Structures are given as C-alpha cells and as structure tokens.
Amino acid sequence: MNDTALLIKDVDKFYGPIDYGVHAVKKLNMDVRKGEIIALLGSSGCGKTSTLRMVAGFEAVSRGTISLSGREVQTFAPVRRNVAMAFEGYSLYPPLTVRENIAFALKASKLSQSVVDEKVASIAKLLEIEDILGRYPSSISGGQQQRASLGRALIRDANLHLLDEPMGQLEPQLRAVLRGRIKHYIKERGLTAILVTHDQTEANALADRIAVMEGGVLQQFDTPQKIKERPANLFTGTFVGEPPMNVFEASVTGSEAKVAFGLKDGVRLEYPASDFSHAVRDALMKRQKVVLGIRPYSVRRSADGVAGRVAVNQWLGDQTHIAADFAGGTMVLVEHDRTELAVGQPIGIHLDPSSLHVFDGYSGKAISHGEELA
Amino acid sequence: METTSPIERLLRAVALTLVVVFFMFPIFWIFLMSFQTNETILTIPPSIVFSPTLSNYAALITGKLQTAAGTLDIAFMRNLGNSIFLSVASVAVALVLGVPAAYAFARHKFKGSEDIAFTLLSFRFAPPLLVLLPLTQYFQWLGLSNTYFGLIWVYQLICLPLILWIVRGYFEDISADVEYAYRIAGHSWFATFRKIALPLAGPGIAAAGLLAFIFAWNNFVFALVLASADKQPVTVGALAFVTSSGIQYGQIASAIVLSVTPTLALALYAQRYLVEGLSLGAVKG
Incomplete structure (x- = not known):
C-alpha cells in the first residue's frame, strides 16, 4: 500500500447534475505506483483531461475517491494535494519573465536564492530554453511557452506531476530529444508522473504503463508492450498502432481437424486445428460472430494466400504501405522494402494464425491473441 | 505600403x-x-x-x-466637496462589493448565477424616477433621507452594475488555468484572487471605476430628491444660479468648468493605464 502514489477508485465525473449531466468519466479505477510514469491516452473528449483535473483538484469528483499516498484527497483544495501540473494552454503568468515563472513554482518551498537559481538553470538547460529565460511569455513562441510551462511543473518536488499534452507544440526533432531527457529526469529523481496525450508515440516512449480511455471508460491499463500485443478489446486494438490494425467481421466454423473463418464476399480462411490451443478453439466455437484483427506489419504476401487486389501502393522512404481490396474491405500491409506493385495487380495474402487477434463480434472483448486465450 | x-x-x-x-x-x-x-x-x-x-x-x-x-x-464649494465625497465613496463601496462579485460570477457558474447578474444589470434599465418615488418613502421611514450613507447606498444602483459587468468581462478573459497554475503551486484561492486575478484585471477595474465615477459625478436626480442643500452635489447645486433676478450664466459656466476639472483630470491620468490595459490583454493566457 505504501508504494501507491495515486489510487482512483470508482470515480465518476458529471458535468452538470449528477446522473443527468454529461458523463465525462465512468467508474474509473486506476492505481499508480511511486516512481511510475503513466500515460492517459485517448482521443479528444475521452475523459483523460477531466481525470487529470480531478486529480489536481480543479474539477469536483462527482462520485468515488481519489487518494494520494494513501490519503483521500477528493475534497481537498489543490493547495493541499502537493501535485505539480503543466497545462495544455501553458498558463504562464504574463507579468513575469520565463525565469520568474519557473522559479515561482519553488516560492512555497522556501529554498535559498542560489539553490533556486541552480535548479532553474538546470531545468532550462534540459528543456533548451536558457536563452529565453529573461523574456516575457508574450514575446516567445508557443513551443517555448510550452517548455517554460513544463519546466515550471518539473522543477517542483511534488508527490505527483501531471502533464497535460506536455509536448504537443514542439517540433518533431525537439520532441524526440526532449522525450528521452524528460523521462531520464523523472526516473532519476524518482518522480511519479501522469501525462495526458493523444500521441501514441509519446505514450509508448515515455510511459511505464498506458491507460487507454474512450468515451469516459478506461479501456485498458497496461504496459505499452501488452497493449500492443494483447489489446483487451477491439477499441484498444484499433486505436493503438500505426497504421491501425486491420479488422474484418467473420463467422466461425470448425471441426476436429480445422478452424475456419468466413469473411465477406465468400472469403474463407482455414487453419489446422493444431494452430490454436484447445481453450481458444473452445472459446471460438461458442461464438457465431467474431472480428478478426491483424496488424499491418504481420500481414504477409504469398502466392498461395487468399486473393486480394492492390488499391494503393505508397513508398514512405523507409517502408511500403500497401492497401489491398480484400474480403469486401481493405487490408493494409507494411513491408520494409520498396515493392513494385501496380494498382489493380492481384496479390495473395497470408494471415499467420499466430498474429491473429480475435474479438467477440458483439462486445468487442478480445477472445484470443495468436494461439493463446486473451 | x-x-x-x-x-x-x-x-x-x-x-x-x-x-x-x-x-x-x-x-x-x-x-x-x-x-x-x-x-x-x-x-x-x-x-x-x-x-x-x-x-x-x-x-x-x-x-x-x-x-x-x-x-x-451659494454653497458651491460645499457642493463640490459633496460631489467628490459622494463619488469617491460610492465607487469605493462599489469596487469593494463589485469586484469580488464579478470574480465569483466569472469563475463559478452556480444555479441562478446568470439570473442574479442580470438582475443587477437591470437596475441600469429602470428609469431612476420610477425607483425614486418608493425609495423616498422607505428612506424617510429608515431615517436615511438626507444622509451621505443613504446617498452612497442609492448611488450603488449606478456604480455597482457597471463595475460588476465590466470587471466580470475582464476576469473571464483571464485564462482560468493561469489561476490553477498558481493554486497548484501551493496558494489558496484567496491568494490567487489577490495576486493573479486582481493584477491581471487591474486595467479593467480601473476603467470600470473611472466610468462609475463619472456616472456618479454626473448624477442629478437621486441627489435632487433624496438630499437637501448641505448634502447636494454640484449637479444639483447649479440650480442655485437660476435666481429670482435671472439666470447667472457666468457663474454657471465657471461652476461647470470647476466641476468638470476633477473628472477630466482623473480621466487624463487614468488614460495611460487604460491603454496599458489594452495591450496587456494581448498576452493573457
């Protein structure tokens, strides 16, 4: 219990009257251990920022409890929670310089001036904003303001650091560099951080665990690797991963010897029963309708595969994205070499059973990943 | 070019x-x-x-x-003193009451908040005479007629809505996240109000205060009905120049010059702050 930095228990958030207003966060449960970096990943309006603001104390919790280091804080004012936050809109104090803005966060800590100066200098170096420390927020770019705002949050010695889209305004190169540095900074100091992002690369690069949210519901809360390899449901499967997972509705038929999936346009995928474990076969046989998912990187071309037809062929400089008409839908393949395929050319598509994700056709819950049960 | x-x-x-x-x-x-x-x-x-x-x-x-x-x-100098006292005191009271209220209306949407704010604004729509007749009765019962206290109270009908609505707009323009950033750095909401919201809305508050001062200064009818000679401001006092032996145009003119001077001086002095306020608006958030 002692190493839990944050515990969110059965939290609901309504904007407007409880049970009648907009239900932004639905029965959320999450635990964050000390020293962990968590990413709240989701599209706009999924409830990730509402969650963050409830933890910070800017939004009232409609139902449920939020505990910081074992202490229930949902009714506490922000000042009593000892959390630091970097805002999506930067929110620097206009009359103060960047240096003063960053140093300001340390005011309450009563450190000596020389220690403050040293800390500001080191965080400014980390974020590459040393040359603008004397400037006012109105005279610097959005990216610089964002880094100043990030610095103001990171410099504090808080129980929890909340970072709302902390790098959205930065150029790609700088973002890549800063990601590494910020992660190192947080880990080195043993800080606990929650970052809100809609950028999955950022989530993957920074976070120990990712919480995927959609429609106010936590879809999956796991390591980046697990989320990628074992998505809990169809949403996570298709939301995480670039290009997105290919999905096809299918019916299941099977016998002792084989498992067959019937796709649209009469396409049938047949596999020997031995490709799947007993448990998976049992689970599959109980369903009439499933959704098959396969990541574009795992789709192979082979002469004896199922027929498809090239619709788009793009060479992106380091990989080829091929979109093929397949079973009434589109199958996207990624290959690492430049591929000479004309549009309209027929190709054979092979889906390896070990790369197949099978989801329930009604609930979207994962049934199996490869040969194992979900 | x-x-x-x-x-x-x-x-x-x-x-x-x-x-x-x-x-x-x-x-x-x-x-x-x-x-x-x-x-x-x-x-x-x-x-x-x-x-x-x-x-x-x-x-x-x-x-x-x-x-x-x-x-x-003629009691012109006394009238001038009354004008200054009444206007300054009314604006001061209106600022003390109106600025926190404006902040509350800007930051907290509670049930009926819009209705209350609009009701306050509607005081500006009502013809003053309509309010005055019943008010005269009440003031006599309460012993408030012909008191500075009573006048300043009635002047709130002029000053308070003005300050409330102008300052509210300025508060709404300040990003709430700037205040959150301050609060999360370990400050109470009151400290945030004092150290962040007030200074950022400062030019707006100054502008609203100046406008309220001018409106209070120029008020005629409230003081005419509710105050007798020794409490009357210059606007009412100028009536004394309409004498039995004719209208004293020269004195009226010099009275106007003298009574315009304080507001003009105040406006000229405040002008640079008002301009500063406009340019500060560009960096908010």
Whole structure:
C-alpha cells in the first residue's frame, strides 16, 4: 500500500447534475505506483483531461475517491494535494519573465536564492530554453511557452506531476530529444508522473504503463508492450498502432481437424486445428460472430494466400504501405522494402494464425491473441 | 505600403477638424463664458472679444453671489466637496462589493448565477424616477433621507452594475488555468484572487471605476430628491444660479468648468493605464 502514489477508485465525473449531466468519466479505477510514469491516452473528449483535473483538484469528483499516498484527497483544495501540473494552454503568468515563472513554482518551498537559481538553470538547460529565460511569455513562441510551462511543473518536488499534452507544440526533432531527457529526469529523481496525450508515440516512449480511455471508460491499463500485443478489446486494438490494425467481421466454423473463418464476399480462411490451443478453439466455437484483427506489419504476401487486389501502393522512404481490396474491405500491409506493385495487380495474402487477434463480434472483448486465450 | 494622395490627406484633416470643432466648441464656449459677466454674455451678437474677469470664480469660491436683487449665499464649494465625497465613496463601496462579485460570477457558474447578474444589470434599465418615488418613502421611514450613507447606498444602483459587468468581462478573459497554475503551486484561492486575478484585471477595474465615477459625478436626480442643500452635489447645486433676478450664466459656466476639472483630470491620468490595459490583454493566457 505504501508504494501507491495515486489510487482512483470508482470515480465518476458529471458535468452538470449528477446522473443527468454529461458523463465525462465512468467508474474509473486506476492505481499508480511511486516512481511510475503513466500515460492517459485517448482521443479528444475521452475523459483523460477531466481525470487529470480531478486529480489536481480543479474539477469536483462527482462520485468515488481519489487518494494520494494513501490519503483521500477528493475534497481537498489543490493547495493541499502537493501535485505539480503543466497545462495544455501553458498558463504562464504574463507579468513575469520565463525565469520568474519557473522559479515561482519553488516560492512555497522556501529554498535559498542560489539553490533556486541552480535548479532553474538546470531545468532550462534540459528543456533548451536558457536563452529565453529573461523574456516575457508574450514575446516567445508557443513551443517555448510550452517548455517554460513544463519546466515550471518539473522543477517542483511534488508527490505527483501531471502533464497535460506536455509536448504537443514542439517540433518533431525537439520532441524526440526532449522525450528521452524528460523521462531520464523523472526516473532519476524518482518522480511519479501522469501525462495526458493523444500521441501514441509519446505514450509508448515515455510511459511505464498506458491507460487507454474512450468515451469516459478506461479501456485498458497496461504496459505499452501488452497493449500492443494483447489489446483487451477491439477499441484498444484499433486505436493503438500505426497504421491501425486491420479488422474484418467473420463467422466461425470448425471441426476436429480445422478452424475456419468466413469473411465477406465468400472469403474463407482455414487453419489446422493444431494452430490454436484447445481453450481458444473452445472459446471460438461458442461464438457465431467474431472480428478478426491483424496488424499491418504481420500481414504477409504469398502466392498461395487468399486473393486480394492492390488499391494503393505508397513508398514512405523507409517502408511500403500497401492497401489491398480484400474480403469486401481493405487490408493494409507494411513491408520494409520498396515493392513494385501496380494498382489493380492481384496479390495473395497470408494471415499467420499466430498474429491473429480475435474479438467477440458483439462486445468487442478480445477472445484470443495468436494461439493463446486473451 | 499604404499610400495616400495629398487630396485625401487634406480631406481627412478637414473632416477631423470638423469633428473636433463640433465636439469641442461648447466646452470652449463655456470656458470663455466663465470669464465674462452676464452682461457681456448676453450681448447680441456674441463676441469673443471681451475683457476677462475672475469675478465668477471669486463669487463661487467666496460663496457670495451678487445679483441685481442683492447678495445671495451659494454653497458651491460645499457642493463640490459633496460631489467628490459622494463619488469617491460610492465607487469605493462599489469596487469593494463589485469586484469580488464579478470574480465569483466569472469563475463559478452556480444555479441562478446568470439570473442574479442580470438582475443587477437591470437596475441600469429602470428609469431612476420610477425607483425614486418608493425609495423616498422607505428612506424617510429608515431615517436615511438626507444622509451621505443613504446617498452612497442609492448611488450603488449606478456604480455597482457597471463595475460588476465590466470587471466580470475582464476576469473571464483571464485564462482560468493561469489561476490553477498558481493554486497548484501551493496558494489558496484567496491568494490567487489577490495576486493573479486582481493584477491581471487591474486595467479593467480601473476603467470600470473611472466610468462609475463619472456616472456618479454626473448624477442629478437621486441627489435632487433624496438630499437637501448641505448634502447636494454640484449637479444639483447649479440650480442655485437660476435666481429670482435671472439666470447667472457666468457663474454657471465657471461652476461647470470647476466641476468638470476633477473628472477630466482623473480621466487624463487614468488614460495611460487604460491603454496599458489594452495591450496587456494581448498576452493573457
């Protein structure tokens, strides 16, 4: 219990009257251990920022409890929670310089001036904003303001650091560099951080665990690797991963010897029963309708595969994205070499059973990943 | 590059001059009148050539008005003092009450908040006389008629809605996240209000205060009905120049000059802050 930095228990958030207003966060449960970096990943309006603001104390919790280091804080004012936050809109104090803005966060800590100066200098170096420390927020770019705002949050010695889209305004190169540095900074100091992002690369690069949210519901809360390899449901499967997972509705038929999936346009995928474990076969046989998912990187071309037809062929400089008409839908393949395929050319598509994700056709819950049960 | 032809520039200058003359002429004329005697003012045709006299100002300051019918006592200086006191006190009270209220309305949407704010604004719609008649009764019962306290209270009908609505707009323009950033750095909401919201809305508060001051200063009807001679401001006091032996134009003119001076000085002084306020708006958030 002692190493839990944050515990969110059965939290609901309504904007407007409880049970009648907009239900932004639905029965959320999450635990964050000390020293962990968590990413709240989701599209706009999924409830990730509402969650963050409830933890910070800017939004009232409609139902449920939020505990910081074992202490229930949902009714506490922000000042009593000892959390630091970097805002999506930067929110620097206009009359103060960047240096003063960053140093300001340390005011309450009563450190000596020389220690403050040293800390500001080191965080400014980390974020590459040393040359603008004397400037006012109105005279610097959005990216610089964002880094100043990030610095103001990171410099504090808080129980929890909340970072709302902390790098959205930065150029790609700088973002890549800063990601590494910020992660190192947080880990080195043993800080606990929650970052809100809609950028999955950022989530993957920074976070120990990712919480995927959609429609106010936590879809999956796991390591980046697990989320990628074992998505809990169809949403996570298709939301995480670039290009997105290919999905096809299918019916299941099977016998002792084989498992067959019937796709649209009469396409049938047949596999020997031995490709799947007993448990998976049992689970599959109980369903009439499933959704098959396969990541574009795992789709192979082979002469004896199922027929498809090239619709788009793009060479992106380091990989080829091929979109093929397949079973009434589109199958996207990624290959690492430049591929000479004309549009309209027929190709054979092979889906390896070990790369197949099978989801329930009604609930979207994962049934199996490869040969194992979900 | 914008290029303007000489003709265009000339037309612009002429138009500008016309506007300035149109608006400034009455003020200029009153200023001239204040240095003339009633006789020269009433000469036909009027002339701007005359031998200036300070007798009007002297009369106002000494409080002795010479008329054809004899010497009258006028309380102009006392009226001026009343005006200053009433306006300053009313604006001060309105700021103390209105600024926190404006903050509350800007930051917290609670049930009926819009209705309350609108009700306060609606005080500005009601014709003052409509409010005054019943108010006179109440004030007599409460012993508030002819008191500074009562007048300042009624002046809130003028000042409070103005300050509330202008300042509310300024507070709404400040990003709430700037305040959150301050609060999360370990400060109470009150400290945030004092250290972040107030300074950022400062120019707006100054502008609202100035406007409220001018409205309070120019008020006539409340003081006319609710106060007797010793509590009346200059607007009402000027009535004393309409005497049995004629209207004292010279004294009225000098009274106007004297009573405009404080507001004008205040407006000129506040101008640079108002401009600063406008440019500060560009960096908010």
